Amino acid sequence: MSKQEQYELVSEQLRAVLEGETNVTARMATVACLLSEAFGETYFWTGFYVVDPEKDDELVVGPYQGTLGCLRIPFGKGVCGAAAAMGETQVVEDVHAFPGHIACDSRSNSEIVVPVRDKTGKLIAVLDVDSTKYGSFDDVDKQHLESLMADLFAA
Numbered sequence: 013m014s015k016q017e018q019y020e021l022v023s024e025q026l027r028a029v030l031e032g033e034t035n036v037t038a039r040m041a042t043v044a045c046l047l048s049e050a051f052g053e054t055y056f057w058t059g060f061y062v063v064d065p066e067k068d069d070e071l072v073v074g075p076y077q078g079t080l081g082c083l084r085i086p087f088g089k090g091v092c093g094a095a096a097a098m099g100e101t102q103v104v105e106d107v108h109a110f111p112g113h114i115a116c117d118s119r120s121n122s123e124i125v126v127p128v129r130d131k132t133g134k135l136i137a138v139l140d141v142d143s144t145k146y147g148s149f150d151d152v153d154k155q156h157l158e159s160l161m162a163d164l165f166a167a
Contacts, residue, residue: 015152015153016152016156018050018051019152019153019156019160021050022046022047022050023156023159023160023163025046025050026042026043026046026160026164027163027164029042029046030042030043030164036136036165037074037075039164039165040059040060040062040074040075040137041075043060043075043139043160043164044058044059044060044075044076044077045077047077047141048077048078053144054143054145054148055077055078055141055142055143056078056079056117056119056120056142056143056144057076057077057078057079057081057116057117057120057140057141057142058076058077058078058139058140058141058142059073059074059075059076059077059078059081059139059140060073060074060075060076060128060137060138060139060140061073061074061081061085061092061096061137061138061140062074062136062137063096063135063136063137064084069086069087070084070085070086070087071084071085071086071087071092071093071096071137071138072084074137076140078117078142079116079117079119080116080117081116081140082114082116085114088112089112089114090110090112090113090114091104091107091110091113091114091123091125091140092114092125092138092140093112093114094112094125095125095126095127095138096127096135096138099127099135100127101124101125101126101127101154101157101158102123102124102125103123103124103149103150103151103153103154104122104123104124104149105122105146105147105149106121106122106146106147107120107121107122107123107142108121110123117142119144120142120143120144121143121144121145121146121148122142122143122145122146122147122148122149123140123141123142123143123149124140124141124149124153124154124157125138125139125140125141126138126139126154126157126158126161127161128161128165129161129162129165129166130165130166131166131167133166136165137165139157139161141153141157
């Protein structure tokens, strides 16, 4: 199955499972689980860093699948912090070459981080996906994950 077909299938599954569910934590946990399951080894770590409501400039680990994640990430630091600060998806072929990279797990070699916004456009989290392989993520991942985050959290 192609990457495109995998995204179409998991998107369909997520929409069906999450229909009517309003709890954001439940939605995030389900997204992390189904994406991780759908992409297996490519998605080494899959989850969310949520904007801390007490600190508008810091992310705190949310629902995820994988090894131990960093507990807190300041805006502007590492790939997740860059995505949060800039409000733009970050696709990184080699995280070790990324300025200020935070090594939550040294086995991670590439990463994609997608900002997650609510219905008002406010940043509520970032979706973080790490891979042990270099160059795992591309425009196909970017387009599908951005669309999925908009459909599931901002709609």
